[in-house]
Amino acid sequence: MPHLNNMRCAVLGAGGFLGTNLCLALRPRVASLRAFGRRQSFPSALHGIEWISGDFADPTSVAAAISGCDTVFHLVNATTPASANIDKLADLQSNVAPTLRLLEACREAGVTRIVFVSSGGTIYGMPRQVPTPETAPTDPVTAYGISKLAIEKYLGLYEYLHGLQYRVLRVANPFGPYQTSLKGQGVIAAFMHQCAAHEPIHIWGDGQTVRDYVYVTDVIDALLCAAEHEGASRVFNIGAGQGRSLLEILDAIKQVSAQSPEVQFSPGRSVDIPRSVLDISLAREELGWQPQTSFDEGMRRTWAWTIAQQQEGTAP
Amino acid sequence: MPHLNNMRCAVLGAGGFLGTNLCLALRPRVASLRAFGRRQSFPSALHGIEWISGDFADPTSVAAAISGCDTVFHLVNATTPASANIDKLADLQSNVAPTLRLLEACREAGVTRIVFVSSGGTIYGMPRQVPTPETAPTDPVTAYGISKLAIEKYLGLYEYLHGLQYRVLRVANPFGPYQTSLKGQGVIAAFMHQCAAHEPIHIWGDGQTVRDYVYVTDVIDALLCAAEHEGASRVFNIGAGQGRSLLEILDAIKQVSAQSPEVQFSPGRSVDIPRSVLDISLAREELGWQPQTSFDEGMRRTWAWTIAQQQEGTAP
Numbered sequence: 268m269p270h271l272n273n274m275r276c277a278v279l280g281a282g283g284f285l286g287t288n289l290c291l292a293l294r295p296r297v298a299s300l301r302a303f304g305r306r307q308s309f310p311s312a313l314h315g316i317e318w319i320s321g322d323f324a325d326p327t328s329v330a331a332a333i334s335g336c337d338t339v340f341h342l343v344n345a346t347t348p349a350s351a352n353i354d355k356l357a358d359l360q361s362n363v364a365p366t367l368r369l370l371e372a373c374r375e376a377g378v379t380r381i382v383f384v385s386s387g388g389t390i391y392g393m394p395r396q397v398p399t400p401e402t403a404p405t406d407p408v409t410a411y412g413i414s415k416l417a418i419e420k421y422l423g424l425y426e427y428l429h430g431l432q433y434r435v436l437r438v439a440n441p442f443g444p445y446q447t448s449l450k451g452q453g454v455i456a457a458f459m460h461q462c463a464a465h466e467p468i469h470i471w472g473d474g475q476t477v478r479d480y481v482y483v484t485d486v487i488d489a490l491l492c493a494a495e496h497e498g499a500s501r502v503f504n505i506g507a508g509q510g511r512s513l514l515e516i517l518d519a520i521k522q523v524s525a526q527s528p529e530v531q532f533s534p535g536r537s538v539d540i541p542r543s544v545l546d547i548s549l550a551r552e553e554l555g556w557q558p559q560t561s562f563d564e565g566m567r568r569t570w571a572w573t574i575a576q577q578q579e580g581t582a583p
Numbered sequence: 584m585p586h587l588n589n590m591r592c593a594v595l596g597a598g599g600f601l602g603t604n605l606c607l608a609l610r611p612r613v614a615s616l617r618a619f620g621r622r623q624s625f626p627s628a629l630h631g632i633e634w635i636s637g638d639f640a641d642p643t644s645v646a647a648a649i650s651g652c653d654t655v656f657h658l659v660n661a662t663t664p665a666s667a668n669i670d671k672l673a674d675l676q677s678n679v680a681p682t683l684r685l686l687e688a689c690r691e692a693g694v695t696r697i698v699f700v701s702s703g704g705t706i707y708g709m710p711r712q713v714p715t716p717e718t719a720p721t722d723p724v725t726a727y728g729i730s731k732l733a734i735e736k737y738l739g740l741y742e743y744l745h746g747l748q749y750r751v752l753r754v755a756n757p758f759g760p761y762q763t764s765l766k767g768q769g770v771i772a773a774f775m776h777q778c779a780a781h782e783p784i785h786i787w788g789d790g791q792t793v794r795d796y797v798y799v800t801d802v803i804d805a806l807l808c809a810a811e812h813e814g815a816s817r818v819f820n821i822g823a824g825q826g827r828s829l830l831e832i833l834d835a836i837k838q839v840s841a842q843s844p845e846v847q848f849s850p851g852r853s854v855d856i857p858r859s860v861l862d863i864s865l866a867r868e869e870l871g872w873q874p875q876t877s878f879d880e881g882m883r884r885t886w887a888w889t890i891a892q893q894q895e896g897t898a899p
Contacts, residue, residue, distance in 0.1 A: 352744065355737065356683045359675075363733075367672045392739075402720075406736065408743045413736045417679075420722065420729045421671065423708075427724045428668065 268380055268432070268495055269337060275299040276494075277333045279323065279369070280342035281316075282307040284446040284453070285384060285438075285486060289340060290316050292487045303332035304343075309445055324365045330372045338494055339373060341366065341383045347452055348389055351411035362414040363421075370425045380432040382493045383422060385415045387437035387504050387545045388478065397510075398479075398546035401437070401502050408540070419502065426501075434493035436486075439506030439545050443483030443565060444572040454513065455480065455566070458520050459573045462528045472535025474514040477542040479506035482565030485558040492554040500553050506545035507558050519563070523570040584696055584748070584811055585653060591615040592810075593649045595639065595685070596658035597632075598623040600762040600769065601700060601754075601802060605656060606632050608803045619648035620659075625761055639681045646688045654810050655689060657682065657699045663768055664705055667727035678730040679737075686741045696748040698809045699738060701731045703753035703820050703861045704794065713826075714795075714862035717753070717818050724856070735818065742817075750809035752802075755822030755861050759799030759881060760888040770829065771796065771882075774836050775889045778844045788851025790830040793858040795822035798881030801874040808870040816869050822861035823874050835879070839886040 274297045280286045282304030290302050290313055303319045321328025323343045333339050345361035373381060389412030391399050407413045422433040440454070448457035461468045489505045511519075521527060550556045560568075590613045596602045598620030606618050606629055619635045637644025639659045649655050661677035689697055705728030707715050723729045738749040756770070764773035777784045805821045827835075837843060866872045876884075 352740075355740070356680060356687075359680060359683060363679075364672060364675060367675060371672075404718075406739055408740060410737070410740060413733060413740060416736060417729060417733045420732060421726070423722055424668075424671070424724060424726060424729060 268497065270495060271296045271491060273298050274338050274494065275336045276338045276340065277301045277303060277336040278340045278342065279303045279329070279332060280344065281313070281318070283342065283344070284308070285441060285483065286342045287312050287445040288443070288483050288487050289342065289490055292484075292491065296491070299336075301332060301336065303328070308447055312445065324361060326368045326372065329365070329369055330376070333369075333372060333376050333378055336376070337379045339369075339378050339381045340490060340494075341369065341381055346411060346414075348386075348409045348411040351414065352409050355410035358410045358414050363417050366418045367421060370421060370431065373431055374425065374429050378431065380434070380494065381422065382490060383418060383433060383435050384490075385419055385435050385437045385502075386412055387439040387506055388543050390415055390437055391543075393540055394543060397542055398508060398544045399504070400546040401504055401549055423501065433501060434496055435502040436489055436493055436505045437502065437545070438486055439479035439481050439504070439543070441481050441483050441486045443569050446483070454478075455516060455569060458516060459524075459570055462520055462524050462526055463573050463577045465528075467529040467531045468517065468520075470513055470517070470530060470532050472513070472539060473532065474517065475512050475541070476535070476539055477510040477512050477544065479509065479544045480511055480516070480562065481505065481507045481558060482560040482562070482568075485560055488559070489550060489554065489556050492556045496554055498553045500549060503550040503554060504545040504547050505550055506547055507562065508545060508547040509562075510542060510544035511562070519566050520570070523566050584813065586811060587612045587807060589614050590654050590810065591652045592654045592656065593617045593619060593652040594656045594658065595619050595645070595648060596660065597629070597634070599658065599660070600624070601757060601799065602658045603628050603761040604759070604799050604803050605658065605806055608807065612807070615652075617648060617652065619645070624763055628761060640677060642684045642688065645681070645685055646692070649685075649688060649692050649694055652692070653695045655685075655694050655697045656806060656810075657685065657697055662727060664702075664725045664727040667730065668725050671726035674726045674730050679733050682734045683737060686737060686747065689747055690741065690745050694747065696750070696810065697738065698750050698752070698806060699734060700806075701735055701751050701753045701818075702728055703755040703822055704859050706731055706753055707859075709856055710859060713858055714824060714860045715820070716862040717820055717865055739817065749817060750812055751818040752805055752809055752821045753818065753861070754802055755795035755797050755820070755859070757797050757799050757802045759885050762799070770794075771832060771885060774832060775840075775886055778836055778840050778842055779889050779893045781844075783845040783847045784833065784836075786829050786833070786846060786848050788829070788855060789848065790833065791828050791857070792851070792855055793826040793828050793860065795825065795860045796827055796832070796878065797821065797823045797874060798876040798878070801876055804875070805866060805870065805872050808872045812870055814869045816865060819866040819870060820861040820863050821866055822863055823878065824861060824863040825878075826858060826860035827878070835882050836886070839882050
């Protein structure tokens with residue numbers, strides 16, 4: 268693999284939360300960078316970066332996006348865990364099928380490596396072991412997780428058959444700047460947005476649900492490591508390796524905001540897994556990666572960004 | 584689950600090798616039986632059984648096939664391990680996508696259980712442990728195996744979300760009457776056909792490739808057990824639990840045929856897994872099933888059937 272400074276990269280799904288952060292990290296480090304996505308959540312952030320607007324389901328746009336690149340970061344999520352279960356076939360058709368077309372395109376274009384962001388929170392299903400290692404059974408209880416798993420397997424197949432290298436990061440619950448509360452995904456983004464807008468904070472369930480929240484710059488560091496990694500493993504958990512309940516998140520938001528928002532509890536969704544925390548030993552050992560930003564520091568930075576967005580009037 | 588004699592069954596993929604054998608076994612045992620498939624390999628065998636002709640990709644035909652049934656046997660293979668790797672997207676679209684539509688249809692029609700034939704030979708990929716247990720890693724090196732794996736996961740999801748019960752049989756290499764040599768799948772069928780026709784026998788590779796050959800009536804017994812099973816496990820390996828090389832198969836054919844066919848060796852395919860044998864302990868313990876037909880006895884019956892077909896002039 269080329270080192271970062273020789274790399275010609277494409278980021279697919281570049282307009283979203285991780286994509287925006289990744290592009291900002293890659294830009295000063297790589298030989299060339301192309302960003303591809305349906306739309307940019309924060310256009311000003313990506314100012315000056317080569318942007319190709321297109322739908323992941325359109326093979327022509329995707330082929331144009333990866334042309335001339337050696338390294339492709341695949342961060343596209345056409346669905347969310349909640350929406351995927353409502354129409355499982357649509358989830359398959361909008362995530363797995365276009366990824367297979369992407370892999371064919373990568374092969375034809377001579378791409379050497381693809382780095383894929385998978386889902387640490389959904390791929391294991393109901394975990395029998397917490398923190399959960401990469402070797403745990405993968406029995407997702409969402410179609411979203413099944414699509415991620417199928418894509419992981421197709422990546423393995425393309426390396427086996429065609430020599431297209433790959434690395435998979437099973438990312439836990441990332442949070443930080445450029446995460447929006449729009450798609451019902453980032454609970455920290457949603458809570459902070461509600462708090463900053465002086466709206467009540469909505470909690471699904473009793474607030475005991477535990478997740479592994481990891482600060483976004485740590486996820487981006489892991490993506491850069493994965494792009495250059497030469498070891499034997501292919502699939503890495505990326506999280507903080509620690510669990511926090513929704514009530515703890517709420518407390519942390521009260522702290523960083525110095526506010527006491529009203530809280531409204533709604534009945535929990537039956538698909539919710541009570542406790543999801545990743546074992547990140549493998550990434551520590553093989554990628555030489557570990558989280559650098561404490562949870563409290565991450566929360567402070569995210570709150571500062573939320574407030575700044577609010578004041579600029581650009582918060583979604 | 585109803586006992587077999589109260590069961591109203593649909594068999595999807597009924598015109599093929601396993602499907603024909605399954606229908607013949609179910610007919611005298613169940614309350615009602617409907618057979619569905621694109622075409623019947625051996626129409627006379629299914630004479631008198633209710634037959635719906637249709638494509639698995641056509642939701643209307645599939646809905647008609649399962650209407651009024653409580654138990655659905657899903658035996659459809661729209662592709663083969665070899666063809667699947669040539670067009671991986673087509674494999675996904677012709678196997679996984681229609682299975683998702685089938686699962687929706689089962690849910691709407693009030694089907695209580697679906698029994699799915701998965702692939703013991705491809706789902707594990709390069710096995711790190713032989714004989715291979717159900718708990719082994721599943722890293723297929725064919726798109727065929729990935730499709731089977733994805734379907735297994737969607738079955739798990741439908742039970743979890745919607746209460747649709749399922750059982751999966753990861754069947755090794757079945758052989759016996761009604762297997763054809765047409766699709767390049769059954770090596771015993773192909774070898775016997777060549778031998779009976781006094782043609783040279785073609786071996787890919789050096790003949791050392793080891794597979795787990797299981798006689799078809801034993802597979803059918805396992806399917807009947809799976810339809811009634813009430814235990815906790817969902818996924819069972821079904822094989823002989825013993826490996827045999829192609830050269831051993833060749834020797835066995837020489838024995839049962841009392842012939843000495845010419846043998847032609849061709850270079851092996853790179854995707855071939857050298858050795859695949861299933862650990863069948865779980866099926867023994869939980870299904871109360873085990874193979875009843877010795878390999879030699881299975882070979883004798885298969886040869887007798889092959890010769891009879893040849894003489895009738897109906898061999899494919």
